[in-house]
Amino acid sequence: MFPDPTEINDGDAADKEDPAESRLSDVAAQEQSLDAEPLSDQEKEQETEETENTERQNNDSTETADGGTEDAAVDHDQSDSGEFVVTVLAKAKLEEQGIGVKGRSSPLLEAGTQECPAFISHRDEDVTGDSWRQHRKHVFVLSEAGKPIYSRYGSEEALSSTMGVMMALVSFVQSGDNIIRSVYSEQHIVVFLQKGPLVLVCVSSSRQSEEQLRGELLYVYYQIISMLTQASISRIFEHKKNYDLRRLLAGSEKILDGLLNLVDSDPSFLLAAIHCLPLASSLRDSLSHILQKAITPNLVFSILVAKNQLLTIVQEKTVIEDTRLEPTDVHLLLNLIGASSAFQAGEIWTPICLPLFNPDCYFYAYISYLDPPECTVCLLLLSTDKEAFYAVAECKRKIEEAMVAQNSLSLIAKAQSYSVSQVGVSDLRHFMYKPFDVPDTYRQLTQFTSPEMEAPYSSEEEKMRLLDLYRFMHSRIHSTSRPLKLIYHVAERETLLAWVTSKFELYTCFSPLVTKACAITAITKLLRWIKKEEDRLFIRYPPKYSTTPNPSKSSRGGKSDQQDSTDNGFLSLL
Amino acid sequence: MVPGGAQRRGDPPSRPVRTLRVKMVLLGSSAVGKSSLALRFSKDEFRSTSPTVGCAYLTRVVHLSDVTLRFEIWDTAGQERYHSVTPLYYRGAHAALLVYDISNRESFIRAQVWLKELEKQHIPGSTVVWLVGNKGDLAQDRRVSVQEGQVLATERGLSFTETSAMSGDQVVELLLAIELCDSAHRVYEGVGAQQEVLSEWRETPLVDLCRTHTFTPAASCCRVGP
Ligand SMILES: Nc1nc2c(ncn2[C@@H]2O[C@H](COP(=O)(O)OP(=O)(O)OP(=O)(O)O)[C@@H](O)[C@H]2O)c(=O)[nH]1
Ligand SMILES: [Mg+2]
Numbered sequence: 139m140f141p142d143p144t145e146i147n148d149g150d151a152a153d154k155e156d157p158a159e160s161r162l163s164d165v166a167a168q169e170q171s172l173d174a175e176p177l178s179d180q181e182k183e184q185e186t187e188e189t190e191n192t193e194r195q196n197n198d199s200t201e202t203a204d205g206g207t208e209d210a211a212v213d214h215d216q217s218d219s220g221e222f223v224v225t226v227l228a229k230a231k232l233e234e235q236g237i238g239v240k241g242r243s244s245p246l247l248e249a250g251t252q253e254c255p256a257f258i259s260h261r262d263e264d265v266t267g268d269s270w271r272q273h274r275k276h277v278f279v280l281s282e283a284g285k286p287i288y289s290r291y292g293s294e295e296a297l298s299s300t301m302g303v304m305m306a307l308v309s310f311v312q313s314g315d316n317i318i319r320s321v322y323s324e325q326h327i328v329v330f331l332q333k334g335p336l337v338l339v340c341v342s343s344s345r346q347s348e349e350q351l352r353g354e355l356l357y358v359y360y361q362i363i364s365m366l367t368q369a370s371i372s373r374i375f376e377h378k379k380n381y382d383l384r385r386l387l388a389g390s391e392k393i394l395d396g397l398l399n400l401v402d403s404d405p406s407f408l409l410a411a412i413h414c415l416p417l418a419s420s421l422r423d424s425l426s427h428i429l430q431k432a433i434t435p436n437l438v439f440s441i442l443v444a445k446n447q448l449l450t451i452v453q454e455k456t457v458i459e460d461t462r463l464e465p466t467d468v469h470l471l472l473n474l475i476g477a478s479s480a481f482q483a484g485e486i487w488t489p490i491c492l493p494l495f496n497p498d499c500y501f502y503a504y505i506s507y508l509d510p511p512e513c514t515v516c517l518l519l520l521s522t523d524k525e526a527f528y529a530v531a532e533c534k535r536k537i538e539e540a541m542v543a544q545n546s547l548s549l550i551a552k553a554q555s556y557s558v559s560q561v562g563v564s565d566l567r568h569f570m571y572k573p574f575d576v577p578d579t580y581r582q583l584t585q586f587t588s589p590e591m592e593a594p595y596s597s598e599e600e601k602m603r604l605l606d607l608y609r610f611m612h613s614r615i616h617s618t619s620r621p622l623k624l625i626y627h628v629a630e631r632e633t634l635l636a637w638v639t640s641k642f643e644l645y646t647c648f649s650p651l652v653t654k655a656c657a658i659t660a661i662t663k664l665l666r667w668i669k670k671e672e673d674r675l676f677i678r679y680p681p682k683y684s685t686t687p688n689p690s691k692s693s694r695g696g697k698s699d700q701q702d703s704t705d706n707g708f709l710s711l712l
Numbered sequence: 713m714v715p716g717g718a719q720r721r722g723d724p725p726s727r728p729v730r731t732l733r734v735k736m737v738l739l740g741s742s743a744v745g746k747s748s749l750a751l752r753f754s755k756d757e758f759r760s761t762s763p764t765v766g767c768a769y770l771t772r773v774v775h776l777s778d779v780t781l782r783f784e785i786w787d788t789a790g791q792e793r794y795h796s797v798t799p800l801y802y803r804g805a806h807a808a809l810l811v812y813d814i815s816n817r818e819s820f821i822r823a824q825v826w827l828k829e830l831e832k833q834h835i836p837g838s839t840v841v842w843l844v845g846n847k848g849d850l851a852q853d854r855r856v857s858v859q860e861g862q863v864l865a866t867e868r869g870l871s872f873t874e875t876s877a878m879s880g881d882q883v884v885e886l887l888l889a890i891e892l893c894d895s896a897h898r899v900y901e902g903v904g905a906q907q908e909v910l911s912e913w914r915e916t917p918l919v920d921l922c923r924t925h926t927f928t929p930a931a932s933c934c935r936v937g938p
Contacts, residue, residue: 365793
């Protein structure tokens with residue numbers, strides 16, 4: 139099918155890239171419909187837009203090794219301050235604190251092996267110990283005044299001097315009218331993100347790209363916003379620069395820890411898309427219908443979740459006219475529910491902010507499990523009216539009754555993720571498929587589908603290794619300097635193919651000996667299979683309801699209850 | 713229809729009886745044991761809990777000979793970020809339990825701050841306020857004496873008890889006492905009528921200081937993901 143690939147091989151078997159990919163990438167832009175055989179026509183295509191076969195971005199460990207010094211990347215080429223930054227960060231105080239750890243780790247070979255078991259509290263960890271230094275990814279949140287707010291590992295108090303140094307760095311670069319974005323050292327990358335009065339820092343040896351790490355810091359920021367709102371945070375710090383935000387975040391460390399564990403282990407965050415639970419479309423429709431019927435004024439979202447995956451979501455009509463629910467907001471909601479057993483204690487009524495929907499306002503969320511004591515099926519009803527508890531709780535009763543009548547719970551219990559073997563393509567071990575083909579009339583939630591990770595990716599280490607490979611492929615595809623459309627990557631223990639078109643983004647993992655021709659055929663089959671199964675794999679047409687008596691702009695203007703009066707409250711506590 | 717989370721005690725009586733609703737709210741610092749008490753009230757259980765998010769609503773139905781009591785328990789979050797929304801939950805309560813931890817002096821001091829807050833909000837006479845020293849089983853770590861609790865309660869005209877959610881000590885007694893106090897105050901309402909009780913709370917409208925635009929997603933900075 140394809141000419142023999144001329145593989146670039148610099149002796150490191152971990153990475154081979156194929157010049158043929160540029161040809162494919164060109165075709166990919168030609169919009170093949172999913173039904174057609176998207177790849178078979180491409181053989182004819184000869185044009186090449188760019189030849190992507192020489193750049194070797196992923197092996198920077200060797201590159202930096204010969205230089206013997208660290209790379210610094212500060213915006214706008216401020217090489218002098220950059221050098222200073224590196225000296226301070228790598229050689230001075232921070233080195234004592236664990237940045238500049240010995241022992242290399244390559245994401246392609248041994249990633250994940252140092253990862254500590256998930257969901258163990260690291261709060262009490264000794265921050266001077268080696269094990270603290272060896273964490274794959276540290277995340278710190280501090281205030282502009284340099285006050286610690288959150289640290290993924292170790293207590294914030296013990297790290298206050300480290301955070302002080304970080305803030306000194308940020309301010310130093312700032313004083314030169316610049317923004318520090320990242321610092322590269324031999325084994326680590328330090329990424330900074332400043333959002334309003336908060337500074338977020340990630341120190342990673344995971345070999346993820348700077349953009350990916352910054353994206354993860356943004357998730358952390360948004361999770362904080364979801365609890366406090368952006369407006370409150372700004373106002374608090376306007377009032378009192380050195381306010382200790384931990385007062386207001388007390389008890390939420392678990393939520394942030396949980397988020398970071400998910401970010402590491404769940405590709406939803408990488409893809410910025412929702413993974414819904416595969417469900418017969420008739421069952422999903424009937425569930426949606428149940429939600430659609432149980433409404434009350436000012437209800438805006440009804441969300442049904444099982445095993446921490448979305449079953450269905452129904453949205454208020456006028457709301458989705460203006461905007462759509464962003465995957466990030468859903469991720470934050472799911473993490474909140476998953477991270478705490480608090481929701482198992484009865485019916486919860488709590489203010490919550492959806493940062494991408496509106497970072498300054500609270501919704502009032504009714505959260506209740508429908509199957510106590512197992513607590514796997516969870517209902518979320520979001521209202522803009524803080525006094526609507528009884529009305530919204532009544533909606534839950536209706537939903538519960540209808541679900542009993544239709545035996546929905548036992549049907550949901552049978553639902554499960556699928557095995558890649560169902561696709562019927564040998565050599566295909568795993569994939570992630572994110573379609574962009576949104577029907578115009580529906581503001582669809584960005585979703586992706588992916589089978590269960592099975593052998594050889596059943597252990598935590600191997601799962602993480604595959605995810606790291608995907609992250610690597612993703613960073614190449616989305617590279618800001620040189621985005622790619624298609625990558626055929628022969629790794630040591632598997633072969634991966636990533637492909638992005640205007641209709642979808644696809645990551646596939648094959649057994650190592652698959653030929654390129656086989657991989658291409660397999661992808662064609664896979665795309666056909668997905669097309670055939672899409673009603674089951676995706677929430678196809680997010681249903682809507684209308685809960686505003688008069689769904690005009692004016693009626694929405696009247697819903698000022700969504701606006702939060704708690705700002706006063708926070709300020710009064712200062 | 714069985715209310716969510718409610719537990720029927722024995723068979724429902726055959727003849728129609730009045731159902732009376734008792735709204736009860738639990739207030740106090742984080743980790744004093746409000747959720748643990750609520751769990752004792754509603755299910756007579758003790759298990760490990762997580763810090764409450766916002767507020768948890770639980771119910772317990774108690775059948776007495778001539779009346780059915782439906783306790784609606786509002787278990788609020790003690791964490792500071794929720795303090796400003798707590799009035800949302802305690803307005804209109806028939807009984808408020810102000811809980812502190814006898815092994816944590818700070819929580820007793822916070823309870824007095826809560827009390828001030830509550831006194832500002834509630835219409836005297838409509839809410840019976842209980843001061844509850846919880847974790848009575850931790851006698852060896854006691855930091856607040858029984859007498860201090862009792863004195864504070866007497867000064868402020870509150871009822872007082874010490875409980876242990878862990879052992880269950882004095883929990884049922886407290887529930888029964890609330891019942892009795894409540895009937896004295898005649899604050900029962902029929903529950904059959906579909907009253908939306910929260911609508912009564914509008915007596916203290918909160919000033920809306922914020923802009924009134926809604927449903928407008930933030931214009932910028934709204935992209936996430938790598
Ligand atoms: N020894 C003892 N421990 C208790 C008792 N009641 C609660 N606890 C423990 O105290 C801790 C906090 O209990 P919670 O019931 O979650 O506290 P809370 O007041 O609801 O906390 P927030 O929801 O954050 O406001 C838990 O570890 C409980 O097991 C008690 O009577 N005795
Ligand atoms: Mg609680």
